Amino acid sequence: MADSIIVLDRDGVINLDSPDYIKSADEWVPLPGSIQAIASLSQAGHKIYVATNQAGLARQKFYLTDLEAMHAKLLRLVGAAGGQVEKIFFCPHHPDAACECRKPRPGLLNQIRQFHPGTIGTLTFVGDSVKDIDAAIAGNAEPVLVLTGNGTATLKVVQQRALAIEVYSDLAAFAKARISAFPL
């Protein structure tokens, strides 16, 4: 059977975002219900990945060891809730670097397609920013918007562009709807 892949943006979707960057595991604070939402999707059979821009690395706001500690925390919390994240993909580059992986480019989604060991049926990308929506479209994924983080501002752009995409109040609402609509 082909796998249902759900890719999540990180900041503003799973954890609280900050204009000053999230620089340490202590600053990495989950949004209410997000960890349980990931665990529920995972338990329902969806394969969960994370795709995140982390230009703070290139700007030396924090270092790779800090990012690894944040992601260890994320994986630990999801694991403790009974779920699994397959892998976290990140873009470490500066916005001026014109790399292939920084969203809105589809490089991270392409990396996930190459990495995933099974046959991919559907690929959904859940984000809170215009960059996420555009990366999903460029990467032939289904974009989903959540209204946490930058989501409210992004919704205005989505409406201006008349994009017909699914919108949820937060990751927990998305998970609940997806699990009941598509029992695997």
Ligand SMILES: [Mg+2]
């Ligand atoms: Mg975000």
Ligand SMILES: [Zn+2]
């Ligand atoms: Zn990059």
